[in-house]
Amino acid sequence: MIWFIMILTGVINFAFRISMFSGFRKIYVPASLHRYVAFVPASVLSAIIASSLATFDGQEITYEFEKLAAASVAFACALLTKSVAATLIVGLVTIWIL
Amino acid sequence: MNRTEFFLGVTAMLPLLLGVIPFGLVFGVLGVASGLTETQTIFMSSIIFAGASQVVFAQLWAAGSAYLIIGSSVALINLRHVLYSVAVSEHLKKLSFKWRVILAYLLTDEAFAVSIQRFNTHGGSRPVHFFMLGAGSALWIAWQISTVVGVIAGSTIPENWELAFAIPLTFIAVIVPLLKNFPTIICALTSSLIAICGQSLPWNSWILVAAFGGILLGAVIEKWNCRR
Numbered sequence: 001m002i003w004f005i006m007i008l009t010g011v012i013n014f015a016f017r018i019s020m021f022s023g024f025r026k027i028y029v030p031a032s033l034h035r036y037v038a039f040v041p042a043s044v045l046s047a048i049i050a051s052s053l054a055t056f057d058g059q060e061i062t063y064e065f066e067k068l069a070a071a072s073v074a075f076a077c078a079l080l081t082k083s084v085a086a087t088l089i090v091g092l093v094t095i096w097i098l
Numbered sequence: 099m100n101r102t103e104f105f106l107g108v109t110a111m112l113p114l115l116l117g118v119i120p121f122g123l124v125f126g127v128l129g130v131a132s133g134l135t136e137t138q139t140i141f142m143s144s145i146i147f148a149g150a151s152q153v154v155f156a157q158l159w160a161a162g163s164a165y166l167i168i169g170s171s172v173a174l175i176n177l178r179h180v181l182y183s184v185a186v187s188e189h190l191k192k193l194s195f196k197w198r199v200i201l202a203y204l205l206t207d208e209a210f211a212v213s214i215q216r217f218n219t220h221g222g223s224r225p226v227h228f229f230m231l232g233a234g235s236a237l238w239i240a241w242q243i244s245t246v247v248g249v250i251a252g253s254t255i256p257e258n259w260e261l262a263f264a265i266p267l268t269f270i271a272v273i274v275p276l277l278k279n280f281p282t283i284i285c286a287l288t289s290s291l292i293a294i295c296g297q298s299l300p301w302n303s304w305i306l307v308a309a310f311g312g313i314l315l316g317a318v319i320e321k322w323n324c325r326r
Binding site: 001002003005006007008009010012013014016017018019020021022023029033034035036037038039040041042043044045046047048049050051052053054055056057058061067070071074075078079082083084085086087088091092095096 | 116117119120121124134138141142145146147148150151154155157159165168169171172173174175176177178179180181182183184186187190191195198199202203205259260261263264265266267268269270271272273274275276277281282285286287288289290291292293294295297298304305308309310311312313314316317320321
């Protein structure tokens with residue numbers, strides 16, 4: 001089953017990539033779609049980041065201090081360096097130290 | 099084969115690989131840690147060939163999410179490729195179908211970023227599709243190799259190294275440069291809040307609810323800002 005899902009998502013992804021220059025037909029993209037799609041990376045990725053840092057079940061918040069601290073340090077590092085490698089290393093080192 | 103353009107493309111891609119290679123390593127390590135086999139992890143890098151969405155795929159798979167949630171989350175993350183496709187289409191419309199298929203397959207964030215610059219400056223005068231082929235191939239090779247290295251290294255890395263935490267860290271590095279205007283910051287905060295509160299939603303649908311919530315609010319605020 002996993003192979004099926006993987007290949008299907010691969011095909012969908014390829015379809016997105018070739019969609020506008022397949023040569024088969026011209027597809028019109030409404031300007032409003034651009035506005036929405038521009039927010040996709042920030043939205044999806046922050047959801048994943050947040051869910052790995054804390055969860056709230058209606059009564060109490062569960063979180064690990066070490067992870068919150070490491071994420072904050074990594075955030076500052078990303079702001080300063082804009083480097084994936086540096087952010088990754090600084091964040092992991094922080095969590096190992098704590 | 100226009101070697102000059104091809105190697106210009108490869109060279110333009112090299113600095114970006116500094117960000118791609120650690121990401122590939124992390125995916126390789128975590129793919130296996132998420133319960134995918136080594137073969138599945140390695141092949142995912144060529145079948146889907148889109149970093150963030152592969153990581154999300156592996157995470158949602160490990161969490162036992164519904165197939166529809168996995169598929170639609172991956173599709174949502176990759177929807178931006180349609181926009182890249184629009185942007186490059188003008189420069190690729192004279193190419194044969196074979197070329198279009200190859201270049202579409204290689205169309206990633208990084209390949210788009212370096213190629214569109216070249217297209218805009220030299221599109222009329224040079225065979226710039228070789229540039230995109232060079233940039234895209236360099237990225238493809240780096241992504242495949244770093245995945246394989248990650249898969250091999252993954253089995254030797256002790257669990258208390260907290261490597262699963264590398265995913266949010268990598269994503270922090272990816273989103274920080276995006277948070278440069280008010281609507282995007284609100285979008286990220288909204289989506290984070292929904293993700294934190296929505297963990298008990300069925301089939302792990304929190305990821306889609308959070309994503310749509312953030313996108314919607316971000317777009318609404320942007321529209322509102324434009325009107326004022």
